[in-house]
Amino acid sequence: xxxxxxxxxxxxxxxxxxxxxxxxSLWCIPGFAEAEVASVVEPLGPLLDKGDRAGxxxxxxxxxxMRIAKLPKGFARIWEPTPFPVEQGP
Numbered sequence: 001x002x003x004x005x006x007x008x009x010x011x012x013x014x015x016x017x018x019x020x021x022x023x024x025s026l027w028c029i030p031g032f033a034e035a036e037v038a039s040v041v042e043p044l045g046p047l048l049d050k051g052d053r054a055g056x057x058x059x060x061x062x063x064x065x066m067r068i069a070k071l072p073k074g075f076a077r078i079w080e081p082t083p084f085p086v087e088q089g090p
Contacts, residue, residue, distance in 0.1 A: 002040055002063075005048060005056050008086040014048050017041065057087045 001016035019025040020041050027037050047055040061081055068079045 001048075002044060002060065005044060006060050006084045006086055008053070008084075008088060008090065010048060010051060010053075010056075010086075010090075017045050017048050021045070053086050053089065057084050060084050060086070 001013050001020065004010075004013035004016060016025070020027060020037055025037075027033055043059050044056065047059060061084075064082055068076055
Protein backbone atom coordinates (compact mmCIF):
# COMPACT_ATOMS: atom_id res chain seq x y z
CA UNK A 1 0.00 0.00 0.00
CA UNK A 2 2.66 2.52 0.98
CA UNK A 3 4.76 1.77 -2.11
CA UNK A 4 1.80 2.40 -4.41
CA UNK A 5 0.98 5.57 -2.46
CA UNK A 6 4.58 6.78 -2.78
CA UNK A 7 4.46 6.18 -6.52
CA UNK A 8 1.27 8.23 -6.75
CA UNK A 9 -0.88 5.25 -7.74
CA UNK A 10 -3.63 6.07 -5.27
CA UNK A 11 -6.18 3.76 -6.91
CA UNK A 12 -4.01 0.68 -6.31
CA UNK A 13 -2.99 1.94 -2.86
CA UNK A 14 -6.68 2.28 -1.92
CA UNK A 15 -7.37 -1.25 -3.17
CA UNK A 16 -4.53 -2.59 -0.99
CA UNK A 17 -5.84 -0.53 1.93
CA UNK A 18 -9.29 -2.04 1.44
CA UNK A 19 -7.76 -5.53 1.46
CA UNK A 20 -5.95 -4.76 4.71
CA UNK A 21 -9.01 -3.25 6.34
CA UNK A 22 -11.17 -6.24 5.43
CA UNK A 23 -8.69 -9.04 6.13
CA UNK A 24 -8.15 -10.01 2.50
CA SER A 25 -4.38 -9.66 2.56
CA LEU A 26 -1.73 -12.21 3.45
CA TRP A 27 -0.56 -9.62 5.99
CA CYS A 28 -3.85 -10.15 7.86
CA ILE A 29 -3.08 -13.58 9.31
CA PRO A 30 -4.18 -13.37 12.97
CA GLY A 31 -1.20 -12.84 15.24
CA PHE A 32 1.14 -12.06 12.33
CA ALA A 33 2.39 -8.49 11.90
CA GLU A 34 -0.83 -6.98 13.27
CA ALA A 35 0.99 -4.09 14.95
CA GLU A 36 3.09 -3.43 11.84
CA VAL A 37 0.02 -3.41 9.58
CA ALA A 38 -1.83 -1.09 11.98
CA SER A 39 1.18 1.25 12.14
CA VAL A 40 0.84 1.78 8.38
CA VAL A 41 -2.93 1.62 7.94
CA GLU A 42 -3.83 3.99 10.78
CA PRO A 43 -1.75 7.01 9.66
CA LEU A 44 -1.82 6.45 5.90
CA GLY A 45 -5.37 5.13 5.47
CA PRO A 46 -7.25 8.37 6.18
CA LEU A 47 -4.89 10.29 3.88
CA LEU A 48 -5.57 7.81 1.08
CA ASP A 49 -9.30 8.00 1.76
CA LYS A 50 -9.15 11.78 1.23
CA GLY A 51 -6.69 11.63 -1.68
CA ASP A 52 -4.43 13.98 0.29
CA ARG A 53 -1.24 13.77 -1.77
CA ALA A 54 0.61 16.34 0.33
CA GLY A 55 -0.36 14.52 3.53
CA UNK A 56 0.75 11.18 2.07
CA UNK A 57 4.11 12.70 1.13
CA UNK A 58 4.50 14.18 4.63
CA UNK A 59 3.73 10.80 6.23
CA UNK A 60 6.20 8.98 3.99
CA UNK A 61 8.86 11.62 4.70
CA UNK A 62 8.21 11.26 8.42
CA UNK A 63 8.69 7.48 8.27
CA UNK A 64 11.85 7.95 6.21
CA UNK A 65 13.26 10.45 8.74
CA MET A 66 12.51 8.05 11.61
CA ARG A 67 14.41 5.28 9.82
CA ILE A 68 17.39 7.55 9.19
CA ALA A 69 17.42 8.61 12.84
CA LYS A 70 17.95 4.95 13.81
CA LEU A 71 21.07 4.63 11.65
CA PRO A 72 24.54 5.58 12.87
CA LYS A 73 24.81 9.36 13.25
CA GLY A 74 26.99 9.89 10.18
CA PHE A 75 24.16 8.88 7.86
CA ALA A 76 21.91 11.74 8.95
CA ARG A 77 24.52 14.27 7.75
CA ILE A 78 24.49 12.93 4.19
CA TRP A 79 20.82 11.98 3.91
CA GLU A 80 18.55 13.92 1.60
CA PRO A 81 14.80 13.35 1.77
CA THR A 82 13.36 11.28 -1.04
CA PRO A 83 11.24 13.18 -3.57
CA PHE A 84 8.17 10.93 -3.77
CA PRO A 85 6.29 10.82 -7.09
CA VAL A 86 3.00 11.31 -5.20
CA GLU A 87 4.12 14.91 -4.65
CA GLN A 88 4.02 15.51 -8.41
CA GLY A 89 0.25 15.09 -8.61
CA PRO A 90 -1.82 12.72 -10.71
